[in-house]
Amino acid sequence: xxxxxxxxxxxxxxxxxxxxxxxxxxxxxxxxxxxxxxxxxxxxxxxxxxxxxxxxxxxxxxxxxxxxxxxxxxxxxxxxxxxxxxxxxxxxxxxxxxxxxxxxxxxxxxxxxxxxxxxxxxxxxxxxxxxxxxxxxxxxxxxxxxxxxxxxxxxxxxxxxxxxxxxxxxxxxxxxxxxxxxxxxxxxxxxxxxxxxxxxxxxxxxxxxxxxxxxxxxxxxxxxxxxxxxxxxxxxxxxxxxxxxxxxxxxxxxxxxxxxxxxxxxxxxxxxxxxxxxxxxxxxxxxxxxxxxxxxxxxxxxxxxxxxxxxxxxxxxxxxxxxxxxxx
Amino acid sequence: xxxxxxxxxxxxxxxxxxxxxxxxxxxxxxxxxxxxxxxxxxxxxxxxxxxxxxxxxxxxxxxxxxxxxxxxxxxxxxxxxxxxxxxxxxxxxxxxxxxxxxxxxxxxxxxxxxxxxxxxxxxxxxxxxxxxxxxxxxxxxxxxxxxxxxxxxxxxxxxxxxxxxxxxxxxxxxxxxxxxxxxxxxxxxxxxxxxxxxxxxxxxxxxxxxxxxxxxxxxxxxxxxxxxxxxxxxxxxxxxxxxxxxxxxxxxxxxxxxxxxx
Numbered sequence: 001x002x003x004x005x006x007x008x009x010x011x012x013x014x015x016x017x018x019x020x021x022x023x024x025x026x027x028x029x030x031x032x033x034x035x036x037x038x039x040x041x042x043x044x045x046x047x048x049x050x051x052x053x054x055x056x057x058x059x060x061x062x063x064x065x066x067x068x069x070x071x072x073x074x075x076x077x078x079x080x081x082x083x084x085x086x087x088x089x090x091x092x093x094x095x096x097x098x099x100x101x102x103x104x105x106x107x108x109x110x111x112x113x114x115x116x117x118x119x120x121x122x123x124x125x126x127x128x129x130x131x132x133x134x135x136x137x138x139x140x141x142x143x144x145x146x147x148x149x150x151x152x153x154x155x156x157x158x159x160x161x162x163x164x165x166x167x168x169x170x171x172x173x174x175x176x177x178x179x180x181x182x183x184x185x186x187x188x189x190x191x192x193x194x195x196x197x198x199x200x201x202x203x204x205x206x207x208x209x210x211x212x213x214x215x216x217x218x219x220x221x222x223x224x225x226x227x228x229x230x231x232x233x234x235x236x237x238x239x240x241x242x243x244x245x246x247x248x249x250x251x252x253x254x255x256x257x258x259x260x261x262x263x264x265x266x267x268x269x270x271x272x273x274x275x276x277x278x279x280x281x282x283x284x285x286x287x288x289x290x291x292x293x294x295x296x297x298x299x300x301x302x303x304x305x306x307x308x309x310x311x312x313x314x315x316x317x318x319x320x321x322x323x324x325x326x327x328x
Numbered sequence: 329x330x331x332x333x334x335x336x337x338x339x340x341x342x343x344x345x346x347x348x349x350x351x352x353x354x355x356x357x358x359x360x361x362x363x364x365x366x367x368x369x370x371x372x373x374x375x376x377x378x379x380x381x382x383x384x385x386x387x388x389x390x391x392x393x394x395x396x397x398x399x400x401x402x403x404x405x406x407x408x409x410x411x412x413x414x415x416x417x418x419x420x421x422x423x424x425x426x427x428x429x430x431x432x433x434x435x436x437x438x439x440x441x442x443x444x445x446x447x448x449x450x451x452x453x454x455x456x457x458x459x460x461x462x463x464x465x466x467x468x469x470x471x472x473x474x475x476x477x478x479x480x481x482x483x484x485x486x487x488x489x490x491x492x493x494x495x496x497x498x499x500x501x502x503x504x505x506x507x508x509x510x511x512x513x514x515x516x517x518x519x520x521x522x523x524x525x526x527x528x529x530x531x532x533x534x535x536x537x538x539x540x541x542x543x544x545x546x547x548x549x550x551x552x553x554x555x556x557x558x559x560x561x562x563x564x565x566x567x568x569x570x571x572x573x574x575x576x577x578x579x580x581x582x583x584x585x586x587x588x589x590x
Contacts, residue, residue, distance in 0.1 A: 031519075062566070068419075069421060073422055073585070075583050091422065093425035096424065096425040098427055099423070100423070106415075106417065106419070106420070110346060112349045113349065117342045117345060118342075120341075121342050122335050123338070124335045124338035124339065125335060126424070126425065
């Protein structure tokens with residue numbers, strides 16, 4: 001049975017519209033007009049137990065709205081959501097004790113008290129015994145290398161430590177469905193890697209299902225075999241990460257080192273130039289014309305080295321978002 | 329049941345620790361509640377000249393009791409709730425298998441314990457300065473007072489938490505509280521004991537929840553005449569009414585909640 005089932009899910013928000021200036025303000029006060037914003041439109045997908053799925057989309061694409069419907073925080077306008085066999089919005093205890101939500105830009109820990117105090121509150125709420133709490137905190141703080149930090153007031157922790165403590169708090173009740181919204185936001189590279197490693201280990205150890213959004217593609221490439229891509233509220237891709245590259249960017253990246261510097265102008269006939277730095281250049285070349293383009297480069301120019309690879313995933317995704325509407 | 333007890337115990341300990349973190353603020357909060365003591369000065373002076381049916385000592389005792397009732401019943405849930413809604417922090421609370429209101433209830437209750445020593449200190453200081461007002465109520469009076477003050481806290485909390493529900497729709501629920509506070513100030517007995525109000529105003533006030541929030545428990549403590557049974561029944565009725573309204577608005581509000589900024 002799938003852990004997450006989403007069928008024809010939509011969410012429409014009314015948003016008050018206000019013109020600039022005094023006139024706009026007065027009109028806004030006396031006669032408010034609303035615009036219906038379709039945040040999520042007819043989205044359907046399924047996620048199986050133990051999967052780690054990346055959820056991609058530009059800001060405002062509808063990722064967070066979807067996550068909020070999956071966790072039962074907001075009521076869908078239409079469609080059906082089922083998570084771990086429950087309807088999220090009913091917020092039954094049996095559902096709540098199986099899921100968790102971590103938001104990179106929000107915190108649940110009490111700012112002025114040590115994280116351990118917040119954990120005690122969570123333990124009481126979820127009915128975790130003192131012994132189980134101690135065991136669980138020991139285990140997770142070891143996985144997160146947080147030992148010794150949990151007795152300090154949360155406000156004294158570094159951003160990375162605080163995020164780890166947030167993760168610990170969110171995972172105390174051994175949830176098996178994790179919704180992570182930008183869990184590595186603002187963290188330095190080391191802390192990002194640590195959080196990523198932790199998530200992978202958690203997934204393997206507890207067979208937890210994870211749905212994750214992130215603006216750091218490294219998170220997605222390191223953790224997710226499957227990605228969902230949402231654009232203007234619509235699901236435009238559901239499949240493997242490699243497939244995403246093939247589907248949206250039937251291009252290859254060609255890196256060339258020349259014997260002498262060429263100008264961008266001279267190189268422009270050979271492909272879509274990404275950047276030129278003295279004798280180094282990087283092109284994007286359409287898949288079908290690849291052999292021809294390379295033969296031409298090798299014939300016309302003095303080449304020392306040439307490599308062909310998939311373009312970086314950020315670029316592929318950036319192209320999809322820039323393209324605006326995408327054919328489904 | 330055992331789990332409930334554990335939740336209560338943990339919440340109380342942690343929130344008590346939280347409140348004690350703010351020692352300086354606590355003292356300031358207690359002092360900021362000393363409006364009744366200023367008013368007491370005004371009224372005891374006025375009572376020496378005018379004829380209010382209450383002696384200066386009665387006024388002094390009454391306002392001391394008002395101070396105490398305010399310390400027991402002060403509520404700020406609307407500001408906290410509004411902030412939680414606006415910042416989307418309510419989302420975390422909603423994901424826990426317990427009604428988010430308990431966090432507020434216990435933080436209010438623990439704060440009471442934390443500020444109690446300061447409040448008692450202030451009362452002792454007052455009696456040292458004004459020994460004529462010293463009085464010792466009997467056990468029954470104290471018990472009735474604590475019951476009435478506890479119920480007044482519950483009613484005050486229910487009213488404000490109900491007003492707070494408006495945060496789901498307007499995003500500025502606390503302005504409603506400020507409007508409400510005007511009526512509270514005049515009709516609750518915070519500025520003057522209800523006994524000195526004109527008969528007609530008093531009759532109308534008795535129908536509102538306000539006098540039960542301060543005047544009723546304070547009068548019980550200092551021995552001013554009150555209708556005990558009627559008073560408690562009216563309080564319970566208001567509690568029940570606001571509770572029902574609150575739960576109804578809560579359910580509607582959750583449908584409205586969009587996890588703003590979450």
